[in-house]
Amino acid sequence: MRPHGLMLHHFKGGHHPDGQGAITANVLADIIEFMGPRNILSPQVWMEKAASKRLEPNDRCITLDDALLCQYDIA
Numbered sequence: 713m714r715p716h717g718l719m720l721h722h723f724k725g726g727h728h729p730d731g732q733g734a735i736t737a738n739v740l741a742d743i744i745e746f747m748g749p750r751n752i753l754s755p756q757v758w759m760e761k762a763a764s765k766r767l768e769p770n771d772r773c774i775t776l777d778d779a780l781l782c783q784y785d786i787a
Contacts (some may be wrong), residue, residue, distance in 0.1 A: 713769045713770055714769060715762075715767035715769060715771040715772070716772065716773075717755075717758065717772070717774070718743070718747075718773070718774050718775070719774075719775045720735070720774060720776055720783075721733060721778065721783075722734035722735075722780065722782060723735055723736065723737070723780075723785075723787055724736055724782070724786075726786070728781075728782040734782075740787055743774075744774075747772045748770065751770040751771060752772045752773065752774060753771055753772065754773070758772075758773035
């Protein structure tokens with residue numbers, strides 16, 4: 713494996729409607745479990761390790777773009 717990041721966008725559930733590529737809180741939990749919670753770094757730590765060429769093969773980062781309300785409510 714190689715270190716990588718995962719950018720998520722839309723989430724659905726509650727009053728947030730389904731849309732193209734939208735995922736639920738349960739799917740997000742499954743993704744985190746699959747990636748291994750201990751492998752997930754904060755964006756800041758991931759970037760610092762990347763800049764200093766210290767990323768490990770299992771290092772992961774999850775980011776959310778656009779500051780959408782569904783991200784705040786669900787993720």
